Amino acid sequence: MCAKPKKTPDQEQYDQLEKKYETKRPVLKNCLRAFWVGGLFCIVGQAISYFYIYFFNFTEQTASNPTVATMIFIAMLLTGFGVYDRLGQFAGAGSAVPVTGFGNAVISAAIEHRTEGFVLGVGSNMFKLAGSVLLFGVFSAFVVALIKTILIYMGVI
Amino acid sequence: MLKGKQSWVFSQRPAIIATGVTGGPFEANGNLADDFDLLHEDLWMGEDSYEKAHRVLMEGASRTALRKAEMEKKDVQFFLGGDLINQITPTSLSARSLEIPYFGLFGACSTSMEGLALGSFMINYGGANAVITGAASHNAAVEKQFRYPTEYGGQKPPTAQWTVTGAGAALLVQNNGGNDPVTTAATIGKVVDMGVTDPFNMGGAMAPAAADTIYNHFQDMQIEPSYYDLIVTGDLGKIGRVTALELLKNKGLIIPDEQFQDCGILIYKEDQPVQSGGSGAGCSASVLYGHLLNRMKRGELKKILMVATGALLSPLTVQQNESIPCIAHAVAIEMP
Amino acid sequence: MPKYLLLLISLFLITGCSKHDSNEAPLSLIKATNPTPSLIHSESRSTDEDMLQSIEKDIEKQKELYDAAIVKNDDTVLIAYKVRHLQRFHMKKIEKDVKGKLEDKYPDVKFIVSSDFKIFLEVVELHEQMKNPNFSAKKAEKKFEKIVKLKKELT
Numbered sequence: 179m180c181a182k183p184k185k186t187p188d189q190e191q192y193d194q195l196e197k198k199y200e201t202k203r204p205v206l207k208n209c210l211r212a213f214w215v216g217g218l219f220c221i222v223g224q225a226i227s228y229f230y231i232y233f234f235n236f237t238e239q240t241a242s243n244p245t246v247a248t249m250i251f252i253a254m255l256l257t258g259f260g261v262y263d264r265l266g267q268f269a270g271a272g273s274a275v276p277v278t279g280f281g282n283a284v285i286s287a288a289i290e291h292r293t294e295g296f297v298l299g300v301g302s303n304m305f306k307l308a309g310s311v312l313l314f315g316v317f318s319a320f321v322v323a324l325i326k327t328i329l330i331y332m333g334v335i
Numbered sequence: 336m337l338k339g340k341q342s343w344v345f346s347q348r349p350a351i352i353a354t355g356v357t358g359g360p361f362e363a364n365g366n367l368a369d370d371f372d373l374l375h376e377d378l379w380m381g382e383d384s385y386e387k388a389h390r391v392l393m394e395g396a397s398r399t400a401l402r403k404a405e406m407e408k409k410d411v412q413f414f415l416g417g418d419l420i421n422q423i424t425p426t427s428l429s430a431r432s433l434e435i436p437y438f439g440l441f442g443a444c445s446t447s448m449e450g451l452a453l454g455s456f457m458i459n460y461g462g463a464n465a466v467i468t469g470a471a472s473h474n475a476a477v478e479k480q481f482r483y484p485t486e487y488g489g490q491k492p493p494t495a496q497w498t499v500t501g502a503g504a505a506l507l508v509q510n511n512g513g514n515d516p517v518t519t520a521a522t523i524g525k526v527v528d529m530g531v532t533d534p535f536n537m538g539g540a541m542a543p544a545a546a547d548t549i550y551n552h553f554q555d556m557q558i559e560p561s562y563y564d565l566i567v568t569g570d571l572g573k574i575g576r577v578t579a580l581e582l583l584k585n586k587g588l589i590i591p592d593e594q595f596q597d598c599g600i601l602i603y604k605e606d607q608p609v610q611s612g613g614s615g616a617g618c619s620a621s622v623l624y625g626h627l628l629n630r631m632k633r634g635e636l637k638k639i640l641m642v643a644t645g646a647l648l649s650p651l652t653v654q655q656n657e658s659i660p661c662i663a664h665a666v667a668i669e670m671p
Numbered sequence: 672m673p674k675y676l677l678l679l680i681s682l683f684l685i686t687g688c689s690k691h692d693s694n695e696a697p698l699s700l701i702k703a704t705n706p707t708p709s710l711i712h713s714e715s716r717s718t719d720e721d722m723l724q725s726i727e728k729d730i731e732k733q734k735e736l737y738d739a740a741i742v743k744n745d746d747t748v749l750i751a752y753k754v755r756h757l758q759r760f761h762m763k764k765i766e767k768d769v770k771g772k773l774e775d776k777y778p779d780v781k782f783i784v785s786s787d788f789k790i791f792l793e794v795v796e797l798h799e800q801m802k803n804p805n806f807s808a809k810k811a812e813k814k815f816e817k818i819v820k821l822k823k824e825l826t
Binding site: 185186188190192195196199200201203204266271273274279282286289291 | 383384385386479483484485486487488489490491492493494528529530531532536539542543573574577578581582608611655656657658
Binding site for chain 3: 228231237238
């Protein structure tokens with residue numbers, strides 16, 4: 179990784195001048211929107227989960243798999259219809275953090291690169307955004323499991 | 336003729352006899368829809384990729400300019416153009432079908448004025464009788480390369496800008512005494528880097544470059560800002576515009592607020608979701624060759640200074656934590 | 672956007688209101704049902720019924736729980752309960768706690784304890800069906816086995 183270049187005094191001075199006019203991210207508004215939209219996603223997910231519990235032989239534990247699959251399917255439709263990016267601009271983390279955001283990252287990349295062919299386009303670019311989530315997700319799970327194993331071995335837990 | 340440090344004066348006053356401006360659906364809903372010659376209904380423009388649609392934009396603008404001037408492509412000696420895509424392929428591919436000897440230019444969003452300045456220089460010194468110059472950008476193709484996939488639901492900060500889907504081309508010829516707008520001077524800018532690293536704040540990064548070029552233009556030409564009816568920047572957006580104004584004020588160059596406009600703000604309506612404004616190589620090209628020249632022809636403006644600003648970054652330099660180098664070129668356009 | 676969502680939600684609501692034959696079970700999602708414990712197959716009915724009642728009382732004493740459905744078949748007692756909302760963080764601990772207490776008290780009975788809503792739903796449904804005299808003990812036993820299998824199934 180390359181280091182950030184040091185700023186010269188001139189650049190520092192300009193930085194301060196520019197900050198004066200820069201529109202700040204409306205953090206509080208973004209948080210509220212993320213809260214409501216993220217919550218709404220979860221309500222839909224909960225409804226789907228109960229749907230599987232009521233009509234199929236799924237328990238609360240086993241219903242999570244088909245629920246996630248359904249949510250990602252819905253995210254796929256919304257992405258394809260061009261709704262999800264607008265929703266993302268409105269809700270920010272509210273639509274990015276749930277599993278639908280992960281689905282959107284994969285699907286949007288797949289759509290974007292289909293003009294380059296299925297193998298070199300879709301295949302190699304599909305995970306260009308989500309790939310690092312997978313990598314670091316698996317890696318951190320490994321580290322946590324390792325620590326837990328050591329602690330159990332040492333008799334701490 | 337070189338005047339001052341970095342400016343050219345075009346004593347022969349090359350004339351812009353015709354222009355062609357094309358745009359996309361988002362621009363059709365914008366402020367300046369009436370000033371476009373050709374507006375496409377969807378981003379694909381009948382092609383099977385956005386990059387090919389990008390080529391259609393550039394080609395359409397050039398052909399429209401030729402048609403309006405009632406000229407054949409064999410009458411034109413050179414084609415100077417560029418865009419933002421890797422290796423400027425959309426422009427090169429339109430040069431392939433135009434079959435005009437071609438200079439590919441890259442100055443990011445400042446390409447439009449780089450082309451106009453160089454074209455005027457050629458015409459002024461008899462290097463050509465007629466040249467076409469233009470620039471284009473396509474929202475989906477550019478976003479794909481520089482940012483995230485089009486459908487990705489990431490939240491853009493309020494400093495971000497919307498890449499214009501559009502192209503503008505101008506046909507420049509030797510002055511024949513007609514009643515067409517002429518280019519009288521150009522100032523070539525130097526690369527200015529004020530250490531901004533945020534690729535979602537182009538306006539803030541480019542403002543110093545714009546201010547530098549504008550300041551040097553007035554120094555070289557030894558004129559006052561009031562000489563021009565309007566000083567127009569390319570795509571500084573809301574944040575860059577006010578920052579550039581303040582920078583100029585600090586250098587002792589007072590420009591009234593209403594005399595200092597920005598193409599990125601002019602092109603879209605207030606309620607369109609473009610955050611800070613429009614950007615892209617097609618932004619300055621389509622607004623100048625459409626809206627602004629139309630206003631000049633209607634007599635609303637006599638003399639304008641067009642300053643196209645460009646951020647010379649690539650996704651790679653951003654990821655390697657390089658700050659954003661910026662440039663601006665200015666061309667003075669007057670009615671005879 | 673709201674249109675799609677509305678469509679989806681109404682779809683679930685419509686399908687949710689049409690299918691079930693028993694009327695208590697689907698409502699148990701929103702209200703406490705507190706069904707009386709039922710007995711499927713037993714060697715001595717009276718002692719077992721007494722035992723079930725005392726188990727019910729024991730469960731009621733647990734403050735974290737608020738709704739329990741109990742069913743007994745032979746030596747197996749199946750208890751499905753709901754956990755109070757804020758106590759759901761300690762679900763595993765509660766399960767262990769309830770199971771341990773009951774096993775201490777009734778050492779010769781096998782307990783299956785679950786906080787899973789699906790199990791609860793099925794047990795309530797079983798209660799309902801057993802009220803119907805046409806519903807044979809064999810069928811009830813079969814359903815009981817099915818619920819036990821469901822409980823053991825993980826992921």
